Amino acid sequence: MFPRLADFGSIEVLGRSFHPILHTYGILMFAGFLLGLYVAAKRAPRYGIQPQHIYDLGLYVVIGALVGAKALLVLLDPARFLANPGGFITAGGVFFGGLLGAVGATIWFCRKRGIPVWNCGDLMAPSIALGHGIGRLGCFAAGCCYGTPAEGLPAVTFTDVYASSVTGVPLNVPLHPTQLYDAGLEFALFFFLLWLAPRRKFVGQLFVTWGILYAVSRFIIEFFRGDPRGFVLDGLLSTSQFVGIWILAAALISLLVLRRRAA
Numbered sequence: 001m002f003p004r005l006a007d008f009g010s011i012e013v014l015g016r017s018f019h020p021i022l023h024t025y026g027i028l029m030f031a032g033f034l035l036g037l038y039v040a041a042k043r044a045p046r047y048g049i050q051p052q053h054i055y056d057l058g059l060y061v062v063i064g065a066l067v068g069a070k071a072l073l074v075l076l077d078p079a080r081f082l083a084n085p086g087g088f089i090t091a092g093g094v095f096f097g098g099l100l101g102a103v104g105a106t107i108w109f110c111r112k113r114g115i116p117v118w119n120c121g122d123l124m125a126p127s128i129a130l131g132h133g134i135g136r137l138g139c140f141a142a143g144c145c146y147g148t149p150a151e152g153l154p155a156v157t158f159t160d161v162y163a164s165s166v167t168g169v170p171l172n173v174p175l176h177p178t179q180l181y182d183a184g185l186e187f188a189l190f191f192f193l194l195w196l197a198p199r200r201k202f203v204g205q206l207f208v209t210w211g212i213l214y215a216v217s218r219f220i221i222e223f224f225r226g227d228p229r230g231f232v233l234d235g236l237l238s239t240s241q242f243v244g245i246w247i248l249a250a251a252l253i254s255l256l257v258l259r260r261r262a263a
Contacts, residue, residue, distance in 0.1 A: 032134030068101020121207030133186030147176025202262030211251035
């Protein structure tokens with residue numbers, strides 16, 4: 001739809017030519033991350049956590065998310081990575097890989113600083129939903145994570161040639177706006193978790209609630225995705241659906257254990 005926020009054209013520096021482009025996707029991802037971090041830092045005192053700890057955590061989350069997202073991307077298509085390693089540097093990555101990497105980084109950070117892990121997870125859960133929702137708007141602007149052909153009101157049509165060259169999105173074909181489905185879901189989860197926060201019955205409830213609801217809804221949205229993203233079990237499930245099943249199982253088990261522990 002609007003993949004380039006600014007195109008500076010060809011620039012020559014020291015005899016070398018560059019073509020810098022400010023991509024809407026990257027800006028919205030960065031904005032989502034900063035806004036989510038800010039919201040978490042503002043809410044931190046309610047959880048007995050210093051706001052500065054949250055800002056410090058942000059650096060580790062970025063590193064963990066980038067490593068996890070790229071690692072899963074490589075695991076999904078190692079042949080393509082070996083053929084064009086540079087292309088994977090500029091590629092966005094896989095969300096669930098980034099989530100697992102960010103969770104790992106958060107656990108390590110919390111243990112290092114003496115912060116209860118599940119309490120930190122509850123604090124961060126609404127911010128995860130908010131940041132991811134804004135990031136999905138970036139996906140929509142770029143044309144990545146596009147949907148299958150559709151008819152009627154929900155369908156959107158991409159026409160930007162540059163977007164198609166980067167993401168492979170089909171042009172002039174009505175598609176399901178799966179990016180907006182995902183974004184709308186995450187924004188709804190953000191407000192729901194803010195409502196649930198003062199009503200939580202046990203530590204960890206907000207984080208596992210987000211994990212359960214997102215895993216289920218993402219499983220459904222995946223049926224409307226049309227982009228190549230890897231499949232398992234002879235094409236029965238997309239990679240995100242497969243990973244989401246394990247995340248759902250882990251979240252449900254955690255819910256039962258944490259609820260029993262609190263009782």
